[in-house]
Amino acid sequence: MPRPIPFSEPPYLCGLPSPYYTPSHLRWQKACRAFVNENLNQYAFEWEREEIVPPHVFQKFAEANMLIPSLTAPLPVQWLKRLGVHNILGVVKVEEWDYIHMAIYSDEMSRSGLVGPGASLTTGMAFGVPPLLKFGSQELQERFLPELLLGKKRTCIAITEPGAGSDVAGIETTAEKTEDGKHYVINGTKKWITNGIWSHYSTMAVRTSGSGPAGLSLVVVPLLDYPGVSMRRLKVSGSLTSGTTFIELSDVKVPVSNLIGQEGQGMRYIMTNFNHERLTIAIGSTRQARVALSAAFEYCLQREAFGKVLMEQAVVRHRLAKAGALLESQWAWVEQFVYQMTKLKKEEADVELGGLTAMAKAQAGIVLDECARCAVLLFGGNGFTATGKGEIAEKIYRDVPGARIPGGSEDVLLDLAVRQLVKNYKKQTRIMERPNGSSKL
Structure with a gap:
């Protein structure tokens, strides 16, 4: 198997050890990549140029139960089994599904480098259905969930x-x-x-x-x-x-x-829902940054200027190094988050990770901006052109605002993150303080 272009894959897919991924996760990654490549990613740029993903693609994903992985983990096992869904692609039982499986799915769905084609299929399921699952009455769920979970109807x-x-x-x-x-x-x-x-x-x-x-x-x-x-x-x-x-x-x-x-109670429900949305955006944006930077890296190994390939220019290596350090640091943070989500109850995660999730999402947009801009500059005129060798850099750079604004604008999220950290700190400090009038330590 050929060695991947530097920065093109997360470390665990480059043969490096990781404490996070079990055999179940690795089996899922292979099956997920094969399905998504065949049915989405190989056509992503063509569809983005046409500004539409054909309707049959949604049906293909729905029939394969490949919209369900965009939901929060754990999956709604009772509902899915009642509807005849016992596993995803035959490799992961629905009761075994965790947030790392979800993160792999989000990563693979963005592997073309474009967020639009994947988002056209999954956004409704990912963010429109969870409030129904978490807070909807039994009667409301009975009316809407069967068609929505199976992709027979769409929501947003x-x-x-x-x-x-x-x-x-x-x-x-x-x-x-x-x-x-x-x-x-x-x-x-x-x-x-x-x-x-x-x-x-x-x-x-x-x-x-x-x-x-x-x-x-x-x-x-x-x-x-x-x-x-x-x-x-x-x-x-x-x-x-x-x-x-x-x-x-x-x-x-x-x-x-x-x-x-x-x-x-709508505000509370919305805020709870935002955590999944923001983490999903962080995962997808980090993969986009990876695609942009690795494309630039490969281009710099081939493109000649001033009598030598670009990679022999110190200034080029310096630019790639700075962006790469940001990228791999962000991915390590994302992996840490999804692992923590597998160990914390939802209520704990909302409190302990809510502010940090906002920060991770904001930081993912910043990293994508840096990596996409790096790619555009290193592709030069090609990176400024909507077709040809630099199309991948040009299109990813267009997606940057979609990472930095939706799900909570960047500046708002950075402020929210610190306010949440202060709130948690003060709460824990009060718990530890000695009760008034008590001699107890």
């Missing part, structure tokens, strides 16, 4: 609005009850909603009462061909295949039974 997560992005508490879309209390009437707009244009349903954040976070709730809102719903695709700089959508809601009437969990 609809939170962001024209005036409320990272400031989730500023959401203005309203859901007012009818006089008989049986329906919500929803009015407002949602913007930059990934997968929205194809989705039958959405897990939507709405305002059911007064201002601020306490007034927010989550509701399942039908989209495609539903009265009062209007949707159009948005043209964004990168991820052209992911179906970024603008949604307008005018007197959209949905049953109150479509409420997920309890009224007024």
